[in-house]
Amino acid sequence: MTGTYTRSKELFERAQQSIPGGVNSPVRAFKGVGGTPIFIERAKGAYLYDADGKQYIDYINSWGPMILGHAHEPVVKAIQDKVANSTSFGAPTELEIAMAELIKSMAPNVDLVRMVNSGTEACMSAIRLARGYTGRNKFIKFEGCYHGHADAFLVKAGSGVATFNIQTVPGVPAGVSGDTLTAPFNDLEAVEKLVQEHKNEIAAIITEPVAGNMGCILPKEGFLEGLRALCDREGIVLIFDEVMTGFRLAAGGAQARLGINADLVTYGKVIGGGMPVGAFGGRQEIMQHIAPLGNVYQAGTLSGNPIAMIAGYTMLKELKDNPGIYKELDEKTAILKNGLNEVLEASGTPYVINQLGSMISVHFSDKPVTDFASAGAANNALFNKFFHAMLNRGIYLAPSAFETWFICNALSKADIERTVEMAAESLKEIL
Numbered sequence: 001m002t003g004t005y006t007r008s009k010e011l012f013e014r015a016q017q018s019i020p021g022g023v024n025s026p027v028r029a030f031k032g033v034g035g036t037p038i039f040i041e042r043a044k045g046a047y048l049y050d051a052d053g054k055q056y057i058d059y060i061n062s063w064g065p066m067i068l069g070h071a072h073e074p075v076v077k078a079i080q081d082k083v084a085n086s087t088s089f090g091a092p093t094e095l096e097i098a099m100a101e102l103i104k105s106m107a108p109n110v111d112l113v114r115m116v117n118s119g120t121e122a123c124m125s126a127i128r129l130a131r132g133y134t135g136r137n138k139f140i141k142f143e144g145c146y147h148g149h150a151d152a153f154l155v156k157a158g159s160g161v162a163t164f165n166i167q168t169v170p171g172v173p174a175g176v177s178g179d180t181l182t183a184p185f186n187d188l189e190a191v192e193k194l195v196q197e198h199k200n201e202i203a204a205i206i207t208e209p210v211a212g213n214m215g216c217i218l219p220k221e222g223f224l225e226g227l228r229a230l231c232d233r234e235g236i237v238l239i240f241d242e243v244m245t246g247f248r249l250a251a252g253g254a255q256a257r258l259g260i261n262a263d264l265v266t267y268g269k270v271i272g273g274g275m276p277v278g279a280f281g282g283r284q285e286i287m288q289h290i291a292p293l294g295n296v297y298q299a300g301t302l303s304g305n306p307i308a309m310i311a312g313y314t315m316l317k318e319l320k321d322n323p324g325i326y327k328e329l330d331e332k333t334a335i336l337k338n339g340l341n342e343v344l345e346a347s348g349t350p351y352v353i354n355q356l357g358s359m360i361s362v363h364f365s366d367k368p369v370t371d372f373a374s375a376g377a378a379n380n381a382l383f384n385k386f387f388h389a390m391l392n393r394g395i396y397l398a399p400s401a402f403e404t405w406f407i408c409n410a411l412s413k414a415d416i417e418r419t420v421e422m423a424a425e426s427l428k429e430i431l
C-alpha cells in the first residue's frame, strides 16, 4: 500500500528550479520529516487527492481554516455568487460591516475590529498597537509559540522555525528582536520575573491561549488567569493570538472556551474560510489608536477584500448558527483520541496525547509535554517515521511533531476508525 508519489516527485524537482525549496511556505517542504512533499490537486470534505490521484484523510485542513471540510458547498457558492462583481475595489463595502458585526457578536470583548490579509499581519499590527497605546517598547512572548514571521516574533518561535531548529534568523536585526523577551509557556514565575526586571517597559504579553505550534499544548490551570491578573496590575496589554484557536475551540474561540478575555485578539485561518484573511480587534479604548482614528498606522490594499470576506462570513455564520458543530467536533476528536490511546498503549512505546476541542497531537514522550523544552525532548525521530508510515497509508498528518493536528467536521466515524487502524499498522511497522 506504499505510495509511489511519481508525479509529486517530478513536480517537486520542477518546483525547486523556480521556487525557493520548491514551496511558498517552509513547512510544506517536508524538510523536517524527510522525503518528497505530496502535491495536491484537489480536495473535498475530509479528503485530499494528490497529483498521482491518491486519496488521503486530511488532518492538516490547510493548517486550520477548513473546519467544515474542503470545498464546503455554502462557501464555494458564496464565492461564486460574488466573484463576477469584481474581485477588489479598494473602497469600503457593506459586507465588511457585516463581517465586523458578526465577529463582534461571536467575541463579545471586541468593540472594533480591523481586517488584514494574514495571521502574521494581525499579530504584527496588534504589537504595534500595544506599543503605540502604552508608549512602551518591549513585549513578552513564549518559547515555541508562533505569531507569524514578522521580525520581532522570530525569537524562540514555534512551527517551522522549531521544526528546522533555526536558533537565530539572519536578517532580523538585534535592534528589532532585542525588545522581544521570552519565557517558557506555562511558567508564570518566569513571566513575573521578566516583568519585575523590566518594570514599566513592557507593552504587551502575547500568547497562543492554547499552543498549537509546538504540537498541541494546553495552558496549565491558572496560567492564563495569572497572565490576566499580571497585565491588569502592570498596565500591560494582554494579546491572545487566536489565529489558530479562534472560531475553532468555540464560536467565541479560546476566550469563550476558557472563560478569559484578552485586551486584544488576533485572528486568521478559520476567519477567512480558506481565503487569505486575518483580523485584530479589542476594546475601543485601545483600538481607537489605530489610523485613521489615531496615529498608529496600519493599512492594506486588499484588506477586507470582497471574495475573502464572503468566504469568511459564510463560514463564521454557519459556525455561529450551529453551535452543535463544536459538540460534534469534540465527540469526533474524543473517538480519535481514545482509538489512538488504545493502539499506542498496546504498542508499548511511551507517548503523550494532548488535546482540546478539535486540536490534538501525539508526542512520543515518557514525560508530560507542557512547554517547548518537553516538546523538543520527545522522540521526534520516531514521530517522523510515524508520519511517513501514516502518509503511505493515506493519512495526511502535519509533517512535524511541532504542529497540532486539526479535525474537520466532514470527518466521519469510519474515517476515524480507519485512521486508528492505520496508526496500529504504522506503529507495528516502525517499532
Ligand SMILES: *Cc1c(COP(=O)(O)O)cnc(C)c1O
Pocket: 117, 118, 119, 120, 121, 123, 146, 147, 148, 149, 208, 212, 213, 241, 242, 243, 244, 268, 269, 278
Ligand atoms: C498560523 C499562525 C500565525 C500566522 O498566520 P499566517 O496567516 O500564516 O501569517 C500566527 N499565529 C498563530 C497562532 C498561527 O497558528
